[in-house]
Amino acid sequence: MFLRNYWYAVAWDHEIKRSPFGRIVCGEPIVLYRQTNGALSAFEDCCPHRLLPLSKGFLQGDQLVCKYHGLKFDQRGECVWMPGQEGVHKDTKIRTYPVAEKHRFVWVWIGDPALADEAKLPDLHWCSDPAWVFEGSTYHVKCNYQLLVDNLMDLSHETFVHPSSIGQHEILEAPIKVTSDERSATVTRWMYNIDPPPFWAANLRSFEKCDRWQICNFSLPANVMIDVGVALAGSGAPQGDRSKGVTGIVVDLMTPETETSTWYHWGMTRNFQADDRGLTFRIRDGQAAVFAEDLEILEAQQENILRRPDRALLDLKIDAGGVQARRIIARELERSAAARVK
Numbered sequence: 001m002f003l004r005n006y007w008y009a010v011a012w013d014h015e016i017k018r019s020p021f022g023r024i025v026c027g028e029p030i031v032l033y034r035q036t037n038g039a040l041s042a043f044e045d046c047c048p049h050r051l052l053p054l055s056k057g058f059l060q061g062d063q064l065v066c067k068y069h070g071l072k073f074d075q076r077g078e079c080v081w082m083p084g085q086e087g088v089h090k091d092t093k094i095r096t097y098p099v100a101e102k103h104r105f106v107w108v109w110i111g112d113p114a115l116a117d118e119a120k121l122p123d124l125h126w127c128s129d130p131a132w133v134f135e136g137s138t139y140h141v142k143c144n145y146q147l148l149v150d151n152l153m154d155l156s157h158e159t160f161v162h163p164s165s166i167g168q169h170e171i172l173e174a175p176i177k178v179t180s181d182e183r184s185a186t187v188t189r190w191m192y193n194i195d196p197p198p199f200w201a202a203n204l205r206s207f208e209k210c211d212r213w214q215i216c217n218f219s220l221p222a223n224v225m226i227d228v229g230v231a232l233a234g235s236g237a238p239q240g241d242r243s244k245g246v247t248g249i250v251v252d253l254m255t256p257e258t259e260t261s262t263w264y265h266w267g268m269t270r271n272f273q274a275d276d277r278g279l280t281f282r283i284r285d286g287q288a289a290v291f292a293e294d295l296e297i298l299e300a301q302q303e304n305i306l307r308r309p310d311r312a313l314l315d316l317k318i319d320a321g322g323v324q325a326r327r328i329i330a331r332e333l334e335r336s337a338a339a340r341v342k
């Protein structure tokens with residue numbers, strides 16, 4: 001059902017503190033906390049005694065205590081104390097998960113721990129580069145993660161869903177180019193000599209005609225980075241000179257919770273007016289409002305998909321990028337199922 005041998009963003013780094021934090025990833029309840037030295041621990045979120053989520057519990061030093069009857073676990077998941085008896089039952093251990101912290105996110109690996117390797121974390125270098133500013137947030141969306149991938153790989157929806165901020169009619173008219181390989185797909189759209197929509201006019205600080213681009217890149221398991229921006233028309237942006245324009249990378253990390261719900265971590269990183277903190281938060285709040293518009297669409301879409309199991313999705317030309325992403329995910333799911341059977 002889910003691609004397991006991947007890193008999934010489970011939270012923003014600032015969200016994991018000195019208290020247990022529970023989150024379901026790919027159907028698995030996980031509890032995380034920060035040790036006194038700042039290092040991270042991630043365990044199955046389930047007390048072996050009466051199965052209460054350990055995220056309801058609390059920390060004593062670096063040990064996690066269950067809220068119900070006080071079973072206590074050390075940083076390796078070993079039970080070190082039980083109530084009402086001498087010592088502890090042998091093998092009372094909770095599963096640990098490989099955990100990493102990079103690019104402002106905390107990541108967990110829910111598959112085979114032997115395969116967890118930080119070199120496999122997605123490349124989000126803009127999110128840690130001092131020349132870029134990155135801010136964002138998280139939405140819990142009641143839809144399958146692939147609906148979010150479809151949405152982000154087909155930005156023609158902006159015209160209808162986001163008319164007051166980033167939508168404009170030219171998006172529908174501009175042709176898209178789709179390329180893909182085994183693990184990623186890219187949709188490229190350029191719009192030439194158009195009026196900048198409100199969001200981009202504000203960032204470009206100009207209402208002059210511009211060239212606008214949207215380059216959406218999907219990579220496994222469910223990450224979409226969108227290179228977006230505008231530059232003064234004819235100033236050379238399509239040829240690679242963006243000096244008369246502004247660029248942002250929209251970061252979208254979809255972490256499946258269940259088959260019909262997703263933790264959607266989103267943000268935008270930019271390298272223009274990087275020292276304007278007010279702008280950073282205005283962009284984040286603007287993005288929150290834009291994505292809230294998507295959320296309403298996606299949840300209504302998921303409800304109808306469940307209501308109408310007799311209906312298949314219809315793929316149009318605009319869906320070419322999403323279709324490629326779905327193929328890549330399906331192939332990878334087949335591959336991992338075959339590997340499990342062997």
Ligand code: FES
Pocket residue numbers: 047048049050051052066067068069070071
């Ligand atoms: S359920 Fe955790 S100690 Fe009893």
Ligand SMILES: [Fe+2]
Pocket residue numbers: 151157158161162290291294
């Ligand atoms: Fe959208």
